[in-house]
Amino acid sequence: MTTPEPGTQRLREPAHRVSSRARSWWALRSVVGTVVLLTPQIVAAFVLPEFADVLLVTGVATLLVGVVHLIVVPRVRYRLHRWEVTDDAVHTLSGWLRLEWRIAPISRIQTVDTDRGPLQRLFGLSSVTVTTASSSGALAIDGLDADAAVDLADRLTRVTETLGGDAT
Amino acid sequence: MGPDWQHLDRRMLVVHPVVDLVKLVPVLLVIAVTGGSTDDRWRLWGGLVLAAAVLVFGVSRWFTTTYRVGGDRVELRTGLLRRHHRSVHRDRIRTADLTANPAHRLFGLAVVRVGTGRREGGDDAELTLDAVRRDEAERLRALLLGGATPGDPDADAPPELARVRWTWVRFAPLTFSALAVVGAVWFGLFRLAEEFSLRVPDTEILRQSAGRAPIWLGAAALLVTAVVGAAVVFVEGWWGYRLTRADDGGLVLRRGLLTRRTLSLEGRRIRGVEIDEPLLVRLGRGARPLALTTGLRADGQGEHVGAVGPAMPRREAHRVAAGVLGVPPDEGTQVPLARHPRAAVLRRVTRGFGPAVVVAAVLLARPEAPGDAVVVPLFLVAAALLTVDRIRSLGHTLTPSHLVTRQGAWIRRTVVLRRGGVIGWRLTQTFTQRRAGLLTLHAVTAAGRGRYEVLDVGVDRGLELVGDVTPGLLDPFLVDGRGAGRLVRR
Numbered sequence: 001m002t003t004p005e006p007g008t009q010r011l012r013e014p015a016h017r018v019s020s021r022a023r024s025w026w027a028l029r030s031v032v033g034t035v036v037l038l039t040p041q042i043v044a045a046f047v048l049p050e051f052a053d054v055l056l057v058t059g060v061a062t063l064l065v066g067v068v069h070l071i072v073v074p075r076v077r078y079r080l081h082r083w084e085v086t087d088d089a090v091h092t093l094s095g096w097l098r099l100e101w102r103i104a105p106i107s108r109i110q111t112v113d114t115d116r117g118p119l120q121r122l123f124g125l126s127s128v129t130v131t132t133a134s135s136s137g138a139l140a141i142d143g144l145d146a147d148a149a150v151d152l153a154d155r156l157t158r159v160t161e162t163l164g165g166d167a168t
Numbered sequence: 169m170g171p172d173w174q175h176l177d178r179r180m181l182v183v184h185p186v187v188d189l190v191k192l193v194p195v196l197l198v199i200a201v202t203g204g205s206t207d208d209r210w211r212l213w214g215g216l217v218l219a220a221a222v223l224v225f226g227v228s229r230w231f232t233t234t235y236r237v238g239g240d241r242v243e244l245r246t247g248l249l250r251r252h253h254r255s256v257h258r259d260r261i262r263t264a265d266l267t268a269n270p271a272h273r274l275f276g277l278a279v280v281r282v283g284t285g286r287r288e289g290g291d292d293a294e295l296t297l298d299a300v301r302r303d304e305a306e307r308l309r310a311l312l313l314g315g316a317t318p319g320d321p322d323a324d325a326p327p328e329l330a331r332v333r334w335t336w337v338r339f340a341p342l343t344f345s346a347l348a349v350v351g352a353v354w355f356g357l358f359r360l361a362e363e364f365s366l367r368v369p370d371t372e373i374l375r376q377s378a379g380r381a382p383i384w385l386g387a388a389a390l391l392v393t394a395v396v397g398a399a400v401v402f403v404e405g406w407w408g409y410r411l412t413r414a415d416d417g418g419l420v421l422r423r424g425l426l427t428r429r430t431l432s433l434e435g436r437r438i439r440g441v442e443i444d445e446p447l448l449v450r451l452g453r454g455a456r457p458l459a460l461t462t463g464l465r466a467d468g469q470g471e472h473v474g475a476v477g478p479a480m481p482r483r484e485a486h487r488v489a490a491g492v493l494g495v496p497p498d499e500g501t502q503v504p505l506a507r508h509p510r511a512a513v514l515r516r517v518t519r520g521f522g523p524a525v526v527v528a529a530v531l532l533a534r535p536e537a538p539g540d541a542v543v544v545p546l547f548l549v550a551a552a553l554l555t556v557d558r559i560r561s562l563g564h565t566l567t568p569s570h571l572v573t574r575q576g577a578w579i580r581r582t583v584v585l586r587r588g589g590v591i592g593w594r595l596t597q598t599f600t601q602r603r604a605g606l607l608t609l610h611a612v613t614a615a616g617r618g619r620y621e622v623l624d625v626g627v628d629r630g631l632e633l634v635g636d637v638t639p640g641l642l643d644p645f646l647v648d649g650r651g652a653g654r655l656v657r658r
Binding site for chain 2: 008009010011012013014084086088089091093095097098099100101102103104105108132133134135136137
């Protein structure tokens with residue numbers, strides 16, 4: 001890598017993507033969300049036939065938005081959500097219209113959690129959440145391969161223990 | 169074996185029951201006043217039994233509450249029917265605050281509140297000794313916080329940072345809490361008036377004449393209550409205000425007329441300071457100093473979290489802030505700030521003035537427009553002034569020990585954050601910021617609001633700030649940007 005001139009520096013993307021199975025997870029989540037929105041409308045259409053016309057329109061609209069969401073969001077998230085652990089810090093990058101790069105120096109990490117929801121488990125996925133002493137929110141890497149997540153959490157926990165000190 | 173369990177001060181045998189009884193008075197009054205005349209004996213006995221129960225419970229609290237301060241933990245046992253045991257590790261203790269309400273002060277007592285300064289709850293988050301003798305309370309505070317006692321006068325830094333001046337009362341009506349007071353007072357008055365109008369038929373006359381009273385009378389009444397109310401709140405809250413520096417660089421804050429409060433902030437918990445200038449206070453050339461500390465909650469009085477003084481003259485506030493930081497005044501909140509790029513100025517205009525223009529256009533487009541000839545220009549002028557103010561406020565800089573950032577018009581906030589207090593970063597870039605070559609840098613910290621932003625800095629400058637405060641953190645990611653506005657090259 002060439003060392004760039006100061007003043008024209010930018011960042012390269014963090015090295016790692018999450019598991020490719022995360023796309024399926026996000027897709028399923030999208031479907032579930034659409035179903036949750038659609039079901040009451042269908043039920044209402046049967047119970048209140050006089051509103052069936054209106055409900056048909058909203059139902060079709062919901063379905064359309066749901067399908068677009070299903071096609072677009074998992075891909076975009078997979079393409080944009082990236083992470084990397086360097087010697088000094090954990091980096092995550094996310095966001096589409098609003099890019100967000102979060103940095104947690106390893107010496108400041110307080111807790112490292114892995115978290116597996118029922119849907120994530122279905123695809124053998126897991127999230128890793130890294131918190132610091134700040135109240136302003138944690139770093140999360142969603143949709144990692146379950147084994148990789150455990151390894152990562154172990155590694156971070158070990159490094160954190162040897163360093164100690166969290167600026168509280 | 170630790171030391172023996174101790175009871176709270178014996179005088180609490182009196183204080184607890186009496187305070188509880190006083191709290192009971194409204195209930196007893198309601199019992200006495202309400203209802204018909206069927207069975208007054210029931211009412212009398214009911215009231216007496218209730219009072220007796222409260223008395224017994226109040227007395228029992230003294231017998232059931234014990235505490236001890238051991239070598240490595242402070243423990244408190246409470247509860248008559250349901251025993252509760254709480255213990256706090258001494259090396260986790262971050263706060264030891266004393267408060268004394270009028271009842272406590274009458275008997276020379278004080279409440280000691282010991283906290284770990286952690287936000288998340290948990291059983292060991294806080295314990296309260298209500299109450300012990302004043303000197304015992306002071307002893308405990310000094311003991312638990314180690315060196316956090318007021319420094320001796322021979323120390324290098326002057327131990328007293330600030331002391332209340334009564335001319336500061338002029339800022340009280342300009343603060344938001346003044347409005348809250350007015351609201352509360354008027355709400356109370358209306359409620360009272362309603363209560364009485366149910367019983368006193370004469371108020372009908374009063375109401376009719378009030379209906380004819382000119383509107384300026386009402387406005388004047390509001391204004392007077394605001395000023396008087398704010399002054400009263402100021403005097404109660406900040407009577408005897410003294411801010412002193414402790415040996416460890418921490419702070420000891422004493423204040424309060426009726427309820428005395430002593431707040432100790434450990435030096436290692438202080439991450440920086442903030443100067444808040446709400447618009448009205450700023451127009452009065454005032455400002456309010458805050459300390460950025462870890463694990464401080466609002467104290468239930470609607471006080472600004474971390475406030476180390478009331479609204480005071482700007483120069484005084486900057487001096488206090490510098491004292492808290494332990495730097496000369498011109499290296500603290502008054503350090504000259506770097507301007508932001510032209511694109512950041514443009515964004516203030518489009519985001520601040522743009523919506524105002526739209527609103528004005530809508531107002532003018534309405535078919536019936538009474539008084540718009542006055543309202544719209546005034547509105548636009550106000551929006552323009554605010555936008556100019558926002559542009560002037562925007563700034564940041566890096567001193568040898570601190571990151572300084574300022575923004576805002578309604579409330580202008582100047583934040584000085586210790587470099588070592590930065591425990592992470594967030595760099596955000598919206599679509600429009602990308603086109604303008606800007607980003608917003610959030611310095612994450614354990615203190616205060618959790619993160620403080622440097623709004624709309626150039627991408628280069630943002631990366632430079634991260635590199636200066638936390639060297640090497642982003643080095644593995646730096647690549648040649650070829651002058652693009654985009655923060656991340658894909």
